Amino acid sequence: MNENELQKLVEDISLKYFGRPFVHQVKINRRMTTTGGRYHLSDHHLEINAHFLVPQYHDYLVGIIKHELCHYHLHLLGLGYQHRNRDFKVLLQKVGGSRYAPDIGLRKKKKYRYLYTCKNCGLKYPRMRKINTRKYRCGKCHGQLYLTQTLS
Ligand SMILES: [Zn+2]
Ligand SMILES: [Zn+2]
Known part of the structure; x- marks a missing residue:
């Protein structure tokens, strides 16, 4: 999946589950390991971990996008957009977003010498x-x- 396809997917999920348009940019991040995505407060763009853009992780990807869109929409609406906020927890549950980045073995094992x-x-x-x-x-x-x- 390329960045245009990802952008389209995020826009579709936004309309379908949140009833609101996503009018900012999605970027692919190839260096992410422990997180599935990130929402940037400063310019409202989303970043998605490139490792989840393959067909076998599509369900995970949708869960991650929903999670980031919860941050996005709540922040723009002036509501509690942080993990600890009730608004966030309620909305995440409602749209079925993932709570944690799915573990697909990206985390490096701690090395001992x-x-x-x-x-x-x-x-x-x-x-x-x-x-x-x-x-x-x-x-x-x-x-x-x-x-x-x-x-x-
Ligand atoms: Zn988050
Ligand atoms: Zn012993």
């Missing part, structure tokens, strides 16, 4: 920093820890 293992019970301790194995012991059995893996 060192992996320690307990000599006694085998429990593993992934750590970002080196630890002093003479000082720190296994939290479960108090066994000695040793470095088993180093990732760069």
Whole structure:
């Protein structure tokens, strides 16, 4: 789906579910990972996460667009447009918008650099920093820890 098709989709959803036109711009954001979209208060444009523009995520995309349109219309109407506002919660529920960005595996897994293992019970301790194995012991059995893996 390109930006023109997305623009059309947002305009259609706006009329169908909100009964109001969407008269600003939609942009595609290719760098978004943890959010599905964003509404910009300053110039009222929407940004949509490019990863959701493929056919298999169409339902997610519609949910995201509805969510952003809740911000959009409430803000323009001078109503509570923030997540914590009642106006927002009620409208989101009414139009069936998504509450959170759907998890399609875009979030990066936290990387650790060192992996320690307990000599006694085998429990593993992934750590970002080196630890002093003479000082720190296994939290479960108090066994000695040793470095088993180093990732760069
Ligand atoms: Zn939001
Ligand atoms: Zn242990």
